[in-house]
Amino acid sequence: MKKGIQLLFMSIILLGITACSYPTMNEAIPYKVNQIIHTEKMKDISIVLYDTIAEIEEFNDQRKPVLGVAFLKGDSEDGWDNVGPNGWNHNENDQFTIYKEDFRDYDKEGNVITDLTIIYGEIHNPAIKKIETLATGETDQYKEAMMIEKDKKRYYFAIGAKDSIKALSDNGDIIHQEDWTKEE
Template identity: 40%
Template sequence: MKKRIVYGVLIVVTLVFVLLFVFSNNNFKKFETLQEAIEKGIPYQVNNIVHTDKYEDVTIVMYTTNPEEPPIANYEALAVAFFKGSDEEGWQNIGHHGWTHYENDNMTVYLEPLRINDDKGNTLNEFYVVFGEVNNPEIEKIETSTQEDEKFNEAKMITANGNRYYFQIGREPIVRGLSKNGTVIDRQGG
């Protein structure tokens, strides 16, 4: 009699886990196209795709979204998502989800890490993305650096939907915005 109860409980628990896995919006799901992965794999409404870039075997998507969670905000947040795959093998969202936002008249600075390990603890991917919005029209170039390095690296400038952004791969939390003649207008980080 006790064995029947134990087997019954095990069957019910197994069914619950299977149903939770099948019906949950999990990151293990593969999508046929990158566009489908963006639409269904990012838990926020994507307003605009600002930029996509490939680094190693990861496709990075920078996008804007309107925060819907309390407190509901009156601004667009800038975020990145990380995907692996292809249209032949399917696409999978491999990163965490979240965004931060703050106001700055010159530029914003966000640093987002991606760390993926296999089940044995071996690192599969580890890198950072530095990105943000450029609000001051006098800023013509963005450069990034580390605290240990005296050299600055020029970030990729992007214009999308009437706004200007920058994008750089690397753990370079020091960001400066320069005018046309090289004058530092703003420096953040470090």
């Protein structure tokens, strides 16, 4: 009888551990994914940039696609676990959207093992040819953000805490710039 209870208990634990995994990235994301735009692998975290339609009562006025970023662990063989925040708070202007998402992962002792900030968005102005970001603590070393084109839309993606973002024309003129300080 005691072995039966132990076996039942172990089965429940194993079921609980595996019940969190999903067979696809799309299913691991808690919103209906229109499309995955970009995936970036960092250590054991897959950072997934996707778009979705906000179908939550608080967002009744939001019917166009919004960008989201998900932080997933796993793979196609063993399944995917969503281990990060899920949202789409952003700043919008006529030039481009600015989304910022922070992610921290901890070990069993509570030590931070991964600390990421992701800056990303959609570019609206066709005159914008490059997005550059300034890392927190830097004064003038702007770095070029990754540009992604998908389905006739353009996006940018940068990893790391940033204090400034600027959009540049073909000849390097600043089309739009936003500066901020990291709030702690």
